[in-house]
Amino acid sequence: VLRCMIKQLEEKDVDFEELKKNLEYTASLLEAVYIDGTRQGLDAEDDLQKLHSDGVPTEVTDWLASTFTQKARRPARRSDDKPKFRSIVHAVQAGIFVERMFRRAYTAAMPNQPAEVVNCLRDIDTWNFDVFSLTTASDNHPLQTLFFELVTRYELNSKFKIPISCLTWFLEKLERGYAKHNNPYHSSIHAADVTQTLHCLLLRTGLVHWLTELEVLASLFAAAIHDYEHTGTTNNFLIHTKSDFAMIYNDRSVQESHHISATFRLLQEDQSNIFVNLSREEWMELRALVIEMVLATDMSSHLVQVKAMKACLQQTDGIEKPKALSLLLHTADISHPSKPWALHSRWTKALMDEFFRQVRPVEELTTLEFSYVLCQSLVITFWITQTSPVHCPLQITPHIFSWIQVWARAGPFQNVILPVPAEEKQPQHMMLPPPCFTVGMVFFG
Numbered sequence: 250v251l252r253c254m255i256k257q258l259e260e261k262d263v264d265f266e267e268l269k270k271n272l273e274y275t276a277s278l279l280e281a282v283y284i285d286g287t288r289q290g291l292d293a294e295d296d297l298q299k300l301h302s303d304g305v306p307t308e309v310t311d312w313l314a315s316t317f318t319q320k321a322r323r324p325a326r327r328s329d330d331k332p333k334f335r336s337i338v339h340a341v342q343a344g345i346f347v348e349r350m351f352r353r354a355y356t357a358a359m360p361n362q363p364a365e366v367v368n369c370l371r372d373i374d375t376w377n378f379d380v381f382s383l384t385t386a387s388d389n390h391p392l393q394t395l396f397f398e399l400v401t402r403y404e405l406n407s408k409f410k411i412p413i414s415c416l417t418w419f420l421e422k423l424e425r426g427y428a429k430h431n432n433p434y435h436s437s438i439h440a441a442d443v444t445q446t447l448h449c450l451l452l453r454t455g456l457v458h459w460l461t462e463l464e465v466l467a468s469l470f471a472a473a474i475h476d477y478e479h480t481g482t483t484n485n486f487l488i489h490t491k492s493d494f495a496m497i498y499n500d501r502s503v504q505e506s507h508h509i510s511a512t513f514r515l516l517q518e519d520q521s522n523i524f525v526n527l528s529r530e531e532w533m534e535l536r537a538l539v540i541e542m543v544l545a546t547d548m549s550s551h552l553v554q555v556k557a558m559k560a561c562l563q564q565t566d567g568i569e570k571p572k573a574l575s576l577l578l579h580t581a582d583i584s585h586p587s588k589p590w591a592l593h594s595r596w597t598k599a600l601m602d603e604f605f606r607q608v609r610p611v612e613e614l615t616t617l618e619f620s621y622v623l624c625q626s627l628v629i630t631f632w633i634t635q636t637s638p639v640h641c642p643l644q645i646t647p648h649i650f651s652w653i654q655v656w657a658r659a660g661p662f663q664n665v666i667l668p669v670p671a672e673e674k675q676p677q678h679m680m681l682p683p684p685c686f687t688v689g690m691v692f693f694g
């Protein structure tokens with residue numbers, strides 16, 4: 250059309266109305282072509298798909314996908330790459346040789362476990378496994394002992410050629426990280442408990458037969474590290490107090506992001522890099538799985554996870570392994586209420602103790618926390634002063650007690666004399682007396 254118009258102009262044979270119509274038509278045509286072109290640019294993933302089928306090497310499309318789209322780079326599984334016979338024989342021979350070497354190294358270096366530890370570990374496949382007994386028997390090293398036991402039981406050490414020196418050093422550092430904040434609940438005992446529970450779930454449900462060895466390794470590893478360097482406070486606390494962690498991780502799964510990041514930074518050190526002999530693809534796959542699993546332990550994703558799994562079970566399509574494993578770790582993480590009472594009650598007390606510790610530093614409290622704590626303090630103080638001997642439905646630990654004292658002194662209760670000055674006198678489980686209940690009703694509705 251444009252060429253035709255140019256010719257008409259040259260020949261000075263121009264109908265003004267016709268020229269205008271033709272120009273409008275051409276402009277709308279060019280606009281349509283332009284918009285279509287932009288859309289094609291937006292469908293980059295489709296184009297990548299096309300490239301893939303056009304015989305472009307997978308490395309190239311993978312790189313394009315990881316650089317220009319939201320798609321994570323999936324480790325390439327080359328089932329169709331057929332190695333030559335000779336290379337298979339060599340690989341198998343070399344593999345067997347190295348595995349034997351690693352097995353021998355482990356057998357030689359395996360510490361002679363005390364009889365009590367061996368005794369505890371007999372129950373490792375059961376739901377009633379007593380992780381507190383293992384803690385005592387192993388001289389306060391439940392995580393090291395348990396993880397080492399599971400890695401060797403599943404023969405992951407020889408399969409992935411995990412150097413024993415690295416494993417020992419890594420586990421030592423891992424336990425130290427869990428001890429960093431001296432948490433009553435989020436300690437290495439909790440990590441050992443969750444790891445054992447996950448192992449029990451994998452075994453008892455038969456899921457272990459559905460997984461590759463790398464997925465088993467990633468799952469056990471994720472469980473062992475899932476609360477590494479936990480600060481003993483909730484994500485909300487970190488966010489509301491504008492903590493460094495909240496600033497680093499932009500208020501998103503703050504604790505969980507730190508557990509993962511700090512662990513992988515620990516693995517960067519040669520001395521503790523237990524995955525040194527994994528191939529690049531294996532390492533990428535393991536890392537992706539560990540990240541997904543640990544991030545899913547954030548309680549704020551609980552409902553979403555349960556809903557997604559329910560929907561997934563109603564469909565005939567297969568269940569995505571990372572999703573299933575994430576839910577499994579989350580289940581193990583909050584499983585203690587389904588354990589025998591002796592275990593569950595210990596965990597509950599430890600968790601309550603940790604929750605109460607969190608509100609102790611007065612200067613870190615937000616207005617909301619301040620009023621919450623003040624009301625709590627009022628109720629508890631009133632109730633303590635009203636009853637003699639003191640009755641309490643929850644065990645008042647030294648931390649809770651000092652917390653009450655702080656508020657009794659700081660608030661309008663300076664003159665209240667607390668009748669429980671010494672630790673020995675602290676009350677045990679008893680019924681909540683009516684005065685407190687009445688005050689509680691008045692204050693909290």
Ligand SMILES: Nc1nc2c(ncn2[C@@H]2O[C@@H]3COP(=O)(O)O[C@H]3[C@H]2O)c(=O)[nH]1
Binds near residue numbers: 476548583586597600
């Ligand atoms: N209310 C309540 N919370 C729990 C219980 N057990 C564990 N949790 C919380 O659930 C969280 C799960 O992830 P974490 O282990 O980081 O921290 C855990 C606790 O904060 C429980 O019995 N009751």
Ligand SMILES: [Zn+2]
Binds near residue numbers: 439443475546582
């Ligand atoms: Zn946990």
